[in-house]
Amino acid sequence: LTCDPVVEGVHFDRDTAPELIGAKAVGRNLSDLAAIGAVADYLLVSLLLPAGFGATAQDALLRGIERAADEHGCAVIGGDTSASPGPLVVTITAVGHLEGPPLLRSAARPGDRIHLTGPVGGSRSGRHLRIRPRLVEGRWLAALPGIGAGIDVSDGLALDLATLLRASSAAAGQELGAELDATAIPIHDDAQRLADPLRHALGDGEDHELLFTWRAGAALPDRGPLADVARRPFGRVLAEPGLWLRGADGSRTRLEPLGHEHPIQR
């Protein structure tokens, strides 16, 4: 079960097409199911509609939600609509089930190699509205014997990696860290076009690729949904705290977690 809102002025702009808003709301939640290796079953949709968001826009929004649900084999089974004095808010609750072991944030171990299901950075140029939840990849990864931990990149690669390491440290009873190879991080073309692509890859978020760790010594399968994933890992998990970036010149610098901090960090 997962529940996540998209809010006008935060996750989309006033002039975003309603179909895309609906699709994004679905994609964010299905990505959360993908991150645990679940199959998506049902969606509940709660809409807060500002004055002036008329019937045509509502129809388009619901069409975007239903199409995205259809595309991933799940069904909208209920919800609620309220008028609101505030911005447009679409809150979706997604219900899924596991057909095998879950993919866990807490399962990383020292020595694990760090991978992504696809390149990251620059999502703000439009990709953040066209989320491809990695449901197939998540289920597939969760069932593999070489798998370590997994999480989806929503807040930014560095911040989500820190979250994964925090969960894994608690589970291992040992402070874990990671070192990333700056030359090997898969950077999206959308970020390559920007100044400082690496910074965007580490911090932008809303990529919704799966970040996962893979046991040292295990072979990453070259068939299945990950056949297109870069074979080369771009980092490894350390048996000491801290996030480190190894540069092309061999230098090692401390990486501050960049990305979208949640307003409540308890």
Place this chain on the structure above:
Amino acid sequence: LTCDPVVEGVHFDRDTAPELIGAKAVGRNLSDLAAIGAVADYLLVSLLLPAGFGATAQDALLRGIERAADEHGCAVIGGDTSASPGPLVVTITAVGHLEGPPLLRSAARPGDRIHLTGPVGGSRSGRHLRIRPRLVEGRWLAALPGIGAGIDVSDGLALDLATLLRASSAAAGQELGAELDATAIPIHDDAQRLADPLRHALGDGEDHELLFTWRAGAALPDRGPLADVARRPFGRVLAEPGLWLRGADGSRTRLEPLGHEHPIQR
């Protein structure tokens, strides 16, 4: 599964105590579970926090949510927090299960007597913040052989009755209506203090009592959770469309559905 938001400026005011906001958000959703006769299990909590809703207020809000969840034997198992440029919004998804047959909106039949689990009207004076979800009553009713249809009074007695009749008409393949006895509708003390108490009882909403129909000829048990409910029904289901109010003088007037219409009526 049910999902319902409470929004600042719609369901509570800026100066409402955060504990009460949290409790109301839980109560509304548990009332939806009560209305189908379910047992409450889990809650997901999605918060949209405006600037200035600080840590103390957040703590109080979460305390209100957790206390209300505890009180009804369910657990907060997850959720999400986002900053928002708009009003405070608390969206709760509640998960329950059935231990017997569901209480359905669609099960009313001509001749059924109409009851409430408690008096209605005047909730705006404060009761709307202190919802008592009728979980025990809903489960108990759903299992009784004399039960017809059931719904919780959230939008207003007349409007929720119209919803129940619409669902039952569709299921019966026959247009159903109802006649209410103006002298027998259980009116809350909060409405008795107002001008035109009957209008408030019919239209105010946010009562969260269960409105249910009972088969003609079946005896309403005088034990169990409904022992305190008025034994006398205040209306009956008709085999013809329309909502009618029978006055003390025997006059019969058509009742327009009063109450809070949802902005989308599909």
